[in-house]
Amino acid sequence: MKDTAYTHSADASTVEEALAADNHQGIVDSEGATALAMQNTLLTPRFYTTDFDEMDSLDVSSVREDWDKLIAQMKSDPNKGHFKKNEDWDHVDWDGMEPKLKAEFIDFLVSSCTAEFSGCVLYKEMKRRGNNDDIVTLFQLMARDEARHAGFINDALREAGIAVNLGFLTQKKKYTYFRPKFIYYATYLSEKIGYARYITIYRHLEANPEHRFHPIFKWFREWCNDEFSHGEAFALLMKSDPKFTETWVNKLWIKFFLTAVYSTMYVRDHQRPVFHAALGVDPDWYAHEVFTKTSEITKQIFPITLDIENPRWQRGLEAMQRANVDLADAKANGKFFKRIGASIRAGAAFIGLFTTPANKHTAPASVRLEPAY
Ligand SMILES: [Fe+2]
Numbered sequence: 001m002k003d004t005a006y007t008h009s010a011d012a013s014t015v016e017e018a019l020a021a022d023n024h025q026g027i028v029d030s031e032g033a034t035a036l037a038m039q040n041t042l043l044t045p046r047f048y049t050t051d052f053d054e055m056d057s058l059d060v061s062s063v064r065e066d067w068d069k070l071i072a073q074m075k076s077d078p079n080k081g082h083f084k085k086n087e088d089w090d091h092v093d094w095d096g097m098e099p100k101l102k103a104e105f106i107d108f109l110v111s112s113c114t115a116e117f118s119g120c121v122l123y124k125e126m127k128r129r130g131n132n133d134d135i136v137t138l139f140q141l142m143a144r145d146e147a148r149h150a151g152f153i154n155d156a157l158r159e160a161g162i163a164v165n166l167g168f169l170t171q172k173k174k175y176t177y178f179r180p181k182f183i184y185y186a187t188y189l190s191e192k193i194g195y196a197r198y199i200t201i202y203r204h205l206e207a208n209p210e211h212r213f214h215p216i217f218k219w220f221r222e223w224c225n226d227e228f229s230h231g232e233a234f235a236l237l238m239k240s241d242p243k244f245t246e247t248w249v250n251k252l253w254i255k256f257f258l259t260a261v262y263s264t265m266y267v268r269d270h271q272r273p274v275f276h277a278a279l280g281v282d283p284d285w286y287a288h289e290v291f292t293k294t295s296e297i298t299k300q301i302f303p304i305t306l307d308i309e310n311p312r313w314q315r316g317l318e319a320m321q322r323a324n325v326d327l328a329d330a331k332a333n334g335k336f337f338k339r340i341g342a343s344i345r346a347g348a349a350f351i352g353l354f355t356t357p358a359n360k361h362t363a364p365a366s367v368r369l370e371p372a373y
């Protein structure tokens with residue numbers, strides 16, 4: 001049979017088809033956007049690589065029933081065809097957009113596109129290297145979804161005359177090595193926090209549609225359901241072997257990743273004040289809301305949650321945020337001593353957050369959850 005020519009990544013059935021789709025092709029390199037996506041700082045999305053053989057050796061038989069159900073649900077592909085423009089896509093007046101808002105919104109889209117594509121690259125590589133049928137099937141399905149998500153964000157960016165050159169990124173962006181268990185913690189968390197972020201914005205704009213200044217937010221509900229499923233898969237992978245969540249060393253690692261992921265989100269969101277004002281969202285309220293939802297969800301597998309109600313927590317976040325503002329200023333203006341001072345303050349703030357006592361839980365026997373927000 002002849003290959004089917006897919007015109008849009010939204011309609012593709014596999015990651016290969018999605019990446020070969022027309023909307024992923026012929027990207028005019030917009031240097032600004034690609035250069036932004038190429039950055040590797042503590043606050044920008046990275047690309048990851050890992051020990052794929054070790055990951056391939058995971059055995060999911062202890063969670064077989066839940067696993068098969070989840071895979072069947074992902075194979076049924078309820079969001080096929082969803083991630084492309086349709087009649088709900090309102091006209092976007094990019095030229096009339098307030099310049100600061102435009103800059104912050106583009107920054108948001110580029111960073112989201114890079115994060116989606118980072119997932120795609122990692123999952124696709126695991127699928128390519130693996131021999132374990134369970135693992136290969138899962139990573140193929142997740143890579144398919146992320147290729148669609150990245151393609152859709154690039155569609156939105158293209159209207160503003162820019163796009164992220166994903167082929168270039170794949171070849172040239174630096175890859176950070178993480179041991180498999182760190183991939184599970186970090187990726188599980190980023191999928192679940194991604195769900196919480198998208199659903200919080202979606203529900204907020206549902207109640208306050210006058211703040212929906214761009215149509216892409218209308219797509220966030222189905223979008224976050226994909227991320228929710230991906231998170232479920234990682235929860236099952238961790239559940240398949242108790243050592244991932246039960247040894248005291250790994251509990252410390254979990255606390256480290258929770259602290260890093262939450263505080264990075266806080267600092268990064270506070271870098272986009274105009275974007276959040278346009279959405280009618282107070283970044284402090286938003287952060288608290290997202291942390292609350294994420295913490296509630298992660299009780300499915302993690303033995304601890306961060307005590308985000310402790311006054312130390314908010315104080316630490318604010319200190320970290322101020323240190324980062326000073327750090328950015330010092331870097332931009334070549335102020336060496338200010339830079340050292342701000343780095344020490346950021347590090348101290350992180351240690352303060354990390355050492356805030358956590359809440360302990362007993363993880364439930366059954367892991368699986370459905371999206372509830
Ligand atoms: Fe995604």
Ligand SMILES: [Fe+2]
Binds near residue numbers: 119191226227
């Ligand atoms: Fe995802």
